[in-house]
Amino acid sequence: MSITKLLGIKYPIFQGGMAQIATAPLVGAVANAGGLGIIGSGGFTADRLREEIQKTKAITDKPFAVNLMLMMKNIPELIEVILEEGVKIVTTGAGTPAPYMETFKENGIIVIPVVPSVKIAKKMEALGVDAIVAEGTEAGGHVGETTTMALLPQVVSAVSIPVIGAGGIADGRGVAAAFALGAQGVQVGTRFLATIECPTHPNFKQAVIEADDTSTTVTGRSLGGPVRSIKNSMIAEFLKLESQNASRDELEKLSMGSLRKAVFEGDAERGSIMAGQICGLCNEITTVEEMITSMFNEAEEVLNQLGKITIVDRERELVLV
Numbered sequence: 001m002s003i004t005k006l007l008g009i010k011y012p013i014f015q016g017g018m019a020q021i022a023t024a025p026l027v028g029a030v031a032n033a034g035g036l037g038i039i040g041s042g043g044f045t046a047d048r049l050r051e052e053i054q055k056t057k058a059i060t061d062k063p064f065a066v067n068l069m070l071m072m073k074n075i076p077e078l079i080e081v082i083l084e085e086g087v088k089i090v091t092t093g094a095g096t097p098a099p100y101m102e103t104f105k106e107n108g109i110i111v112i113p114v115v116p117s118v119k120i121a122k123k124m125e126a127l128g129v130d131a132i133v134a135e136g137t138e139a140g141g142h143v144g145e146t147t148t149m150a151l152l153p154q155v156v157s158a159v160s161i162p163v164i165g166a167g168g169i170a171d172g173r174g175v176a177a178a179f180a181l182g183a184q185g186v187q188v189g190t191r192f193l194a195t196i197e198c199p200t201h202p203n204f205k206q207a208v209i210e211a212d213d214t215s216t217t218v219t220g221r222s223l224g225g226p227v228r229s230i231k232n233s234m235i236a237e238f239l240k241l242e243s244q245n246a247s248r249d250e251l252e253k254l255s256m257g258s259l260r261k262a263v264f265e266g267d268a269e270r271g272s273i274m275a276g277q278i279c280g281l282c283n284e285i286t287t288v289e290e291m292i293t294s295m296f297n298e299a300e301e302v303l304n305q306l307g308k309i310t311i312v313d314r315e316r317e318l319v320l321v
C-alpha cells in the first residue's frame with residue numbers, strides 16, 4: 001500500500017516533528033494542505049501534549065501524528081495521552097521505540113521511526129514498524145553522519161517497508177531526487193520554518209531566510225549527540241569549548257534552554273536555531289499550502305523533464321563503426 005493511502009494523506013510529505021516549533025498552528029495547516037502534520041512533543045509535559053493535540057483537532061479533521069523524542073524521560077506518560085486522544089500515527093527520533101512497540105501495535109498505532117543509518121533501519125524493521133524515515137546529516141537538529149544521497153538508497157535496498165527521505169529537501173527538485181533514490185515520500189523540516197503558520201519568533205524565521213549553504217554547523221559531537229544549527233555567537237563559543245575538551249556540565253550550561261531562547265525570545269545570537277543545510281534555498285515566507293502545492297507541482301515537472309532527457313547516446317556506437 002502506498003504511504004499516502006496508509007496514512008490517509010494527499011501529498012507524500014511529512015512535516016518534521018520539530019521540538020517547541022511543530023505545534024498546532026503548523027501541524028493543523030500541514031494536515032489541511034494534504035500533508036502529514038506532526039506534533040513535536042520534545043520538551044512537553046503530558047498535559048501540554050494533550051493541549052496541543054486538542055488544539056490541532058480544532059484546526060483540522062485530517063490525520064496528524066505525534067513525534068516522540070525518545071531521549072525524554074516521560075515517554076510512557078506521553079504515550080498514555082496519545083492513546084487517550086486517539087492519535088493513530090507516531091514517529092520517533094533519537095532512540096529506539098522497542099520498549100513501546102507492543103503497546104503501539106495493541107492499539108493499532110502506525111509507527112514510523114526516524115533513523116540515521118542502515119544498521120538502525122534494519123533493527124527498526126525487525127521490531128515491526130510500518131515505515132522508516134531515513135534522515136541524512138543535512139537535516140537540522142539531532143543528526144547522524146551519513147548524507148541523504150548516500151543513506152537513502154542504502155536504506156531502501158536494506159529494508160522491504162516504505163522509506164521516506166529526509167535531510168536537505170526543500171523544493172520539487174529535492175522531492176524528485178528522493179523518489180529517484182527509491183523513497184515513497186519526503187520529510188521536510190527547515191522549509192516549514194519559513195512559513196506564515198510556523199509559530200516561531202520573527203527573528204528565528206529571518207535567520208533561516210538569511211542563511212546560506214554554509215551557515216550551519218554541528219555541535220555536540222564530543223557529547224555523543226551531534227546537533228546541526230545555524231552558526232552564531234553561542235555556537236562559536238560551544239565549538240571553542242568542545243575543542244578545549246570542556247566538561248559535559250560546562251557545555252550543557254551553555255546550551256541549556258537555548259532552543260526556547262531562539263524559538264520564543266527570538267535571540268538569534270545566544271539561542272539555538274536548529275536548521276538544515278538547505279536553509280540557503282528557504283528565501284521567502286509563504287503559506288504552508290503554497291509551499292506544499294508548489295513543491296509537488298515542481299516535482300512533477302522535474303520528473304517529466306527528466307523523462308525527456310537522453311543520458312546514454314544509443315546511436316554513438318553506430319556512428320563510430
Ligand code: TUI
Pocket residue numbers: 019042069092093094095096114115116120123135140141142143144225227259274
Ligand atoms: O530526532 C531528531 N532530531 C532532533 S531531536 C531534537 S531535540 C534536541 N534538543 C536539544 C538537544 C538535542 C536534541 C532536535 N532534533 N531526528 C531524528 C533522529 N533520530 N536523528 C537521529 C536519530 C536516531 C539516533 C539514534 C534514531 C535512532 C537512534 O538509535 C536507535 C538505536 O536503536 O540505537
